[in-house]
Amino acid sequence: MxxxxxxxxPTQVTTRRTIHGLAFNLLVVGPTGIGKTxxxxxxxxxxxxxxxxxxxxxxxxxxxxxxxxxxxxxxxMKLTIIETxxxxxxxxxxxxxxxVVDYIEARYEDYLRDELRVLESKYNDIADxxxxxxxxxxSPTTRxxxxxxxxxxxxxxxxxxxxxxxxxxDSLTKNERDSIxxxxxxxxxENGIKIYSASDFDLPFAVSASDDIIEDNGKRQRVRxxxxxxxxxxxxxxxxxxxxxxxxxxxxxxxxTTNKVHYEKYRKEATKEFQDFFDYKxxxxxxxxxxxxxxxxxxxxxxxxx
Numbered sequence: 001m002x003x004x005x006x007x008x009x010p011t012q013v014t015t016r017r018t019i020h021g022l023a024f025n026l027l028v029v030g031p032t033g034i035g036k037t038x039x040x041x042x043x044x045x046x047x048x049x050x051x052x053x054x055x056x057x058x059x060x061x062x063x064x065x066x067x068x069x070x071x072x073x074x075x076x077m078k079l080t081i082i083e084t085x086x087x088x089x090x091x092x093x094x095x096x097x098x099x100v101v102d103y104i105e106a107r108y109e110d111y112l113r114d115e116l117r118v119l120e121s122k123y124n125d126i127a128d129x130x131x132x133x134x135x136x137x138x139s140p141t142t143r144x145x146x147x148x149x150x151x152x153x154x155x156x157x158x159x160x161x162x163x164x165x166x167x168x169x170d171s172l173t174k175n176e177r178d179s180i181x182x183x184x185x186x187x188x189x190e191n192g193i194k195i196y197s198a199s200d201f202d203l204p205f206a207v208s209a210s211d212d213i214i215e216d217n218g219k220r221q222r223v224r225x226x227x228x229x230x231x232x233x234x235x236x237x238x239x240x241x242x243x244x245x246x247x248x249x250x251x252x253x254x255x256x257t258t259n260k261v262h263y264e265k266y267r268k269e270a271t272k273e274f275q276d277f278f279d280y281k282x283x284x285x286x287x288x289x290x291x292x293x294x295x296x297x298x299x300x301x302x303x304x305x306x
Contacts, residue, residue, distance in 0.1 A: 021075055021076035021077060021078070022075055022076070022077045022078070022255075023077070023078045023079075023080070023127070023128040023129075024077070024078075024079055024080070024132055024133075024251055024254075024255065025079075025080040025081075025082065025107075025128070025129060025130060025131050025132050025133075026079070026080070026081050026082070026131075026132065026133050026134075026135065026246070027082045027083075027084075027100070027103075027104070027131045027133065027134040027135070027160065028040060028081070028082070028083045028084065028134075028135045028137065029084045029087060029100055029134060029135070029136050029137065029152070029156075030084065030087060030088075030135075030136065030137025030138075030167060031087055031088035031089075031137070031139065032086065032087070032088065032089055034137045034138075034139060034167040034168065035137070035167045035168050035209055036083055036084070036137060036167075037083065038209040038210065038211055039135075039137070039165075039167065039207065039209040040081055040083065041209070041211055042209035042210060042211075042222055042233065042239065043209075043242070043243055043246065043247070044068070044070070044079070044081075046068070047211075048066070048081070048083075060086055060099075061084060061085070061086050061087050061096050061098075061099045061100070062084070062085040062086055062099070063082050063083070063084060063085070063099060063100070063103050064082070064083045064084075064085055065080065065081070065082050066080070066081050066083075067079070067080050067081075068080075068081070080129065082103065082131065084099075084100060087100075088148065093148050094151075096148065096152070097151060097152040097155045097156070100152070100155075100156065101155050101156065101159065103131075104130075104131050104156075104159050104160055105159065105266070107129045107130045107131060108130060108263055108266045108267075108270075109270070110129060111126065111128065111129065111130050111263065112266070112267055112270055112271075114126045114127070130258055130259075130263060131160050131258070132160075132161065132254045132255050132258045133160070133161045133163060133196070133246065133254045133258075134156055134160045134161065134162050134163065135163050135165050135242075136149075136152070136153060136156065136162060136163065136164050136165065137165050137166075137167045138164060138165065138166050138167065138184060138204065139166075139167070139168075140166050140167060140168045140169055140171050140172055140180070140206075141171075142180075143179075143180060143183055144183055144184070144187055145184060145187045145188075150187070150191055150193075153188070153191075153193050154191065154192075154193060157193050157194045157195065158194070158262070158265070159262055159266070160258070160262055161196040161254050161257050161258060161262070162193070162194070162195045162196055163195065163196050163203065163204075163205070163242075163245070164184065164188065164195055164203060164204035164205070165204060165205045165206075165207055165242065166180060166181065166184070166204055166205065166206040166207070167207065167209075168208065169206035169207055169208050169237050169238070170208040170224050170231050170236070170237065172206070177206045180206070181202070181204055181206055184204050185203065185204060188204075196254070196257070198245055198250055200249070201241055201245055202238075202241070205238040205239075205241060205242045206237060206238050207233070207237045207238050207239045207242055208224060208231060208233045208236065208237040208239060209222070209233055209239065210222040210223055210224045210233055212224065212225060214230075221233075221234060222234070
């Protein structure tokens with residue numbers, strides 16, 4: 001596997017990251033045929049090696065999890081990619097977001113369990129499987145978000161760093177692309193959906209991806225080939241901006257936002273449930289002790305009278 005920009009990571013990391021390594025976990029959500037696998041291949045410059053959803057007849061929403069060890073000269077890194085399969089293929093789509101949300105919360109639960117169990121000196125050794133970023137892919141044929149997109153994004157935005165991406169943007173003209181981006185961003189704002197804040201980037205991204213690679217002037221480039229010519233994904237879409245955000249400029253920010261915002265919110269809610277249970281249990285124990293004292297007092301009185 002090639003480094004695909006990972007060699008620029010040392011400019012971001014501190015000594016702590018260098019010593020303990022770095023885990024980055026990316027979730028890609030989107031309907032069948034939107035180009036999720038091709039986007040993953042293009043982002044990380046490898047063959048994800050999975051057949052399209054429609055070739056496997058997936059009827060339920062499944063999550064495919066794969067781990068990789070990208071080459072990096074300075075730090076040890078683990079990349080985990082989670083891709084939805086069969087998303088939006090169902091007749092009843094009212095709860096298709098549930099497997100995705102359940103997965104995110106299960107990874108938070110795993111981390112919390114380890115956090116409560118390990119000694120402080122071993123804290124940095126906890127395996128981090130929490131989802132640090134979710135790419136939510138949107139159809140380029142829509143002029144507004146579908147109801148299921150709104151429902152799913154509302155369920156996800158409080159739990160994970162959410163990045164909306166319009167897939168297959170090569171099917172759009174530049175004016176159409178700009179118009180759809182404005183329309184979708186307006187809907188996201190009006191519906192109170194909180195996406196990942198990246199001031200240097202114009203979200204949502206409208207990207208194209210490709211598995212076709214050519215040599216052009218000594219440079220390896222991914223292209224989409226049409227009867228009328230070629231489209232270079234690095235030149236004619238927001239693909240470079242998405243890649244830069246994920247791999248070069250904002251990877252640590254995504255990890256830290258997950259830890260300080262989304263996981264912290266989950267931990268407060270989870271530990272509050274534990275605390276409420278322990279408070280209830282303590283109250284029951286106190287009431288039980290008081291009742292026992294009262295029983296003992298009445299028993300002594302009865303014995304004295306007898």
